[in-house]
Amino acid sequence: MLALRCSAGQLILDPGAPLPPNSGEALVRITLAGICNTDLEILRGYMDFAGVLGHEFVGIVEYSPSGQLNGRRVVGEINANCAVCATCRAGHPTHCPHRTTLGIAGRDGAHAEYLRLPERNLHIVPDSVPDEAAVFTEPLAAALEIFDRIAIRPTDRVALLGDGKLGLLVAQVLALTGCDLLLLGHHREKLQLAAGRGIATRLLASSGDAPPPASFDVVVECTGHPGGFASARRLVRPRGTLVLKSTFHADLTLNMSQIVVDEITLIGSRCGPFSPALRLLAAGRVDVQPLIDSCFPLKQGVEAYARAAERGTLKVLLRP
Amino acid sequence: MLALRCSAGQLILDPGAPLPPNSGEALVRITLAGICNTDLEILRGYMDFAGVLGHEFVGIVEYSPSGQLNGRRVVGEINANCAVCATCRAGHPTHCPHRTTLGIAGRDGAHAEYLRLPERNLHIVPDSVPDEAAVFTEPLAAALEIFDRIAIRPTDRVALLGDGKLGLLVAQVLALTGCDLLLLGHHREKLQLAAGRGIATRLLASSGDAPPPASFDVVVECTGHPGGFASARRLVRPRGTLVLKSTFHADLTLNMSQIVVDEITLIGSRCGPFSPALRLLAAGRVDVQPLIDSCFPLKQGVEAYARAAERGTLKVLLRP
Numbered sequence: 001m002l003a004l005r006c007s008a009g010q011l012i013l014d015p016g017a018p019l020p021p022n023s024g025e026a027l028v029r030i031t032l033a034g035i036c037n038t039d040l041e042i043l044r045g046y047m048d049f050a051g052v053l054g055h056e057f058v059g060i061v062e063y064s065p066s067g068q069l070n071g072r073r074v075v076g077e078i079n080a081n082c083a084v085c086a087t088c089r090a091g092h093p094t095h096c097p098h099r100t101t102l103g104i105a106g107r108d109g110a111h112a113e114y115l116r117l118p119e120r121n122l123h124i125v126p127d128s129v130p131d132e133a134a135v136f137t138e139p140l141a142a143a144l145e146i147f148d149r150i151a152i153r154p155t156d157r158v159a160l161l162g163d164g165k166l167g168l169l170v171a172q173v174l175a176l177t178g179c180d181l182l183l184l185g186h187h188r189e190k191l192q193l194a195a196g197r198g199i200a201t202r203l204l205a206s207s208g209d210a211p212p213p214a215s216f217d218v219v220v221e222c223t224g225h226p227g228g229f230a231s232a233r234r235l236v237r238p239r240g241t242l243v244l245k246s247t248f249h250a251d252l253t254l255n256m257s258q259i260v261v262d263e264i265t266l267i268g269s270r271c272g273p274f275s276p277a278l279r280l281l282a283a284g285r286v287d288v289q290p291l292i293d294s295c296f297p298l299k300q301g302v303e304a305y306a307r308a309a310e311r312g313t314l315k316v317l318l319r320p
Numbered sequence: 321m322l323a324l325r326c327s328a329g330q331l332i333l334d335p336g337a338p339l340p341p342n343s344g345e346a347l348v349r350i351t352l353a354g355i356c357n358t359d360l361e362i363l364r365g366y367m368d369f370a371g372v373l374g375h376e377f378v379g380i381v382e383y384s385p386s387g388q389l390n391g392r393r394v395v396g397e398i399n400a401n402c403a404v405c406a407t408c409r410a411g412h413p414t415h416c417p418h419r420t421t422l423g424i425a426g427r428d429g430a431h432a433e434y435l436r437l438p439e440r441n442l443h444i445v446p447d448s449v450p451d452e453a454a455v456f457t458e459p460l461a462a463a464l465e466i467f468d469r470i471a472i473r474p475t476d477r478v479a480l481l482g483d484g485k486l487g488l489l490v491a492q493v494l495a496l497t498g499c500d501l502l503l504l505g506h507h508r509e510k511l512q513l514a515a516g517r518g519i520a521t522r523l524l525a526s527s528g529d530a531p532p533p534a535s536f537d538v539v540v541e542c543t544g545h546p547g548g549f550a551s552a553r554r555l556v557r558p559r560g561t562l563v564l565k566s567t568f569h570a571d572l573t574l575n576m577s578q579i580v581v582d583e584i585t586l587i588g589s590r591c592g593p594f595s596p597a598l599r600l601l602a603a604g605r606v607d608v609q610p611l612i613d614s615c616f617p618l619k620q621g622v623e624a625y626a627r628a629a630e631r632g633t634l635k636v637l638l639r640p
Contacts, residue, residue: 042534046577093581095558097534124543149583214417236416239409247577254574256549257366259588262415263469266586268579314504 002010002320003052004301009172012185013301017052021106024259026069028059028076028117032099032131032248032295033110035308036139037105037166037224038247043305044292046247047104054111054318055103059133064119074122075137076115094271102109108132113320123274126282135317136288137277139295143169143281145272146243147177151217154178159235162222163190163201165291165315167184169201170222172286180220182211187312192288211235214262218243226250238262245269291315322640323372323432324621333621339370340428340436344555346389348379348396348437348537352501352615353638355628356459357486357544359423363625366567367424374431374638375423384439393440395457396435397594398422403440414591417566425487431621432501443594446602455637456489456608457597463490465592465599466563467497472538474498479531479555482542483510483521485635486565487609490542492606495596500537502531507632513610531555538563548571558582565589586619611635 003017005170010103020027033118034056042049061069081088083181102117103109124136152158156179157267160171163185169192171183183194183201191201195293213234221232229244229252238240242264246276259266280286295317308316323337336555340347352390354376360371375398401408401416408416422437423429447453463486472478476499480491489502491514498593503514503521511521522529533554540563541552549572551563556562562584579586600606617626628636 026409092559145583149585239412244576244580247580251573252576253571254545256564256572256588259586260564260567260590261588263465263590265469265587265588266579268576268581268583270580270583270587 001113002298004054005051006053006300006302007050009043010042011302011305013299017112017139017277020270023116024060024065025116026065026119026122027063028074028115029062030057030059030110030113030115030320032135033057033137033245035305035316035318037164041247042104046073049104051103052102052112054080054109055101056135056138057110057115057124060191060255061122068123069119069124075119075125075278076102076123077121077132078104079080080107080118080121081234096168111298111318113298125248126278129278129281132290132292133281133288136291137274137281139166140165140169140277140281141272141274141288142245142270143173144276145269146170146173146220148269148272149269150218150241150243152177152179156180157215158182158218158220159184159216160222161228162218162224163187163194163234164222164224166224167222168193168291169286169288170245172197172219174220175199176285180189190314192197197287212316213239216240221246233258240267241267243267292317295319321433322577322618324374324618325371326373327370329363329365331622333362333619340634343436344385345436346381346439346442347380347384348394348435350377350433350435350640352378352455353377354455355636355638355640357484360569360629362424369424371423372428372432373423374429375421376455376458376484377435378445378451381442386439388441389442389444393445394439395454395594395598396422396443397441398400398424398458400427400438400441401590408448412523431618431632431638433462443598446598449598449600449601452612453601456611457594457601458490458592459486460597460601460606460608461592461594462486462565462590463493463592464596465589466490466493466540469587470561470563472497472499472537472640476500476537477535478502478540478636479504479536480540480542481548481552483507483514483545484542484544485543486544488611489606489608490540490565492517496605510634517607534558536560543567546572555577556584556622561585561587563589564586590616612637615639621622
């Protein structure tokens with residue numbers, strides 16, 4: 001089959017990739033996939049991954065061990081867990097120490113014609129949700145994970161840093177809470193997408209545009225680059241909460257004493273729940289259509305990645 | 321009066337320091353003071369402070385504006401706040417942006433014969449608590465602050481890193497919760513102090529002595545040096561909580577993606593509540609007597625600081 005591989009930091013279009021071997025897992029024929037910043041970070045060395053890239057997809061089940069999902073249109077949770085270890089049984093299956101993760105760790109991904117995942121990872125997509133929306137289920141679930149980590153209330157002043165594709169999803173789910181939300185970013189046209197949904201935005205064209213220090217109860221960092229942390233840190237009030245969503249292949253140098261002196265709570269947040277993501281997409285509570293930059297055939301995958309890596313690009317899709 | 325000053329990173333014994341000027345605040349004649357790691361860090365440049373050092377003390381009120389505390393034996397909260405700003409009114413007076421902090425920021429401290437603090441900062445010491453215990457009220461309150469930031473339950477596996485004077489206080493208050501506590505340190509004789517209180521301990525004599533990675537729900541970092549963070553990070557389970565108590569004059573280089581991927585909660589914790597600290601001291605629920613290394617007359621303050629800076633030294637006291 002056709003697949004996009006990461007090999008020693010190089011992106012390779014492989015027309016002769018083997019079909020995923022029969023492992024007793026479900027086989028999914030991919031109909032649409034998305035390129036995430038994490039895929040670009042993997043090519044820069046993040047996670048030391050070698051294999052087929054990609055973890056955002058929608059597809060048709062060609063084989064399901066139980067037979068129940070055959071022919072169904074599905075999306076899939078990306079962490080394949082053991083279900084029996086202490087971490088899984090304690091209710092943290094996405095943190096299973098034995099897990100593999102689709103296109104990220106120990107498991108070939110979705111930028112290919114087929115993938116395999118455990119049947120229990122798959123979720124049927126409601127008929128009312130087109131492929132072009134369903135392909136956002138995984139990042140939308142990641143946005144929703146914030147609420148599994150912290151309660152955000154209508155009384156909270158919340159700043160969201162980053163108007164990229166993840167930021168624009170997070171903005172929409174934060175807005176659902178009724179909190180006093182301000183989205184901060186560097187791209188006028190992206191901020192306008194959020195403003196069109198009634199979200200307050202501010203363009204950071206010069207350093208004087210930043211809000212006053214310590215003026216937010218909660219700050220969510222979605223910039224995807226190391227400099228975002230310092231900006232987020234600056235905006236959160238003493239005893240406030242800083243939510244980290246970005247992952248990147250770089251270390252940060254921090255003055256931890258500031259975290260202690262200001263008694264900041266710092267929360268890491270990663271993969272999230274698929275069911276509410278699908279429900280919100282079906283209900284039209286989150287609008288993902290404007291987040292699509294372009295769609296490339298899989299055989300032009302190298303060009304698609306180049307487009308995704310350009311500064312300011314929103315979601316690039318791949319169609320096998 | 322006699323006072324110990326920090327001036328351009330130098331410790332100076334000043335026999336001709338002026339009495340704290342009459343500012344309308346209470347005047348306290350200090351009877352006993354403690355040297356904290358923060359004092360040593362200030363001499364290394366932390367907080368850019370110049371003035372009389374010291375923030376742990378017990379003393380007799382020589383003048384109180386209301387007259388109600390005259391002649392009473394007191395300890396004092398170290399942050400002098402404005403009481404009227406939004407931060408104070410929101411219930412975070414220790415974070416008042418207009419605050420001064422005794423011997424740390426904008427206010428002369430307790431390593432002197434006299435100090436001034438607002439009357440509302442002072443707490444009467446129960447007669448049953450001797451000076452040698454009352455002088456620990458401030459660090460004990462800082463230990464108790466952990467519970468204002470996170471609930472620790474009997475079902476939690478908790479690791480405490482650091483068997484220094486703060487660590488040994490934190491160990492005792494963590495033990496009050498009934499949690500499954502393990503104190504980790506490098507000093508056999510200090511660990512024995514905790515073991516004598518029924519606290520499980522482990523001597524980290526070689527790297528093989530560390531518990532398995534990700535084996536604790538909560539890890540409290542009290543080592544007082546930058547390397548402690550990486551050890552603490554290693555021990556906390558995914559979705560666990562890392563409490564930071566150490567302040568030091570150094571930056572840390574971190575891989576923040578690990579915080580995101582493992583969805584760690586990182587909590588900074590600083591000054592805490594004095595009333596429960598005094599209550600626990602009066603009830604004998606926390607034993608501070610074994611934490612005293614030595615007591616120097618204030619006029620031998622330079623020697624006292626030298627002793628406090630020796631590796632492995634517990635609490636050094638100063639008697640004016």
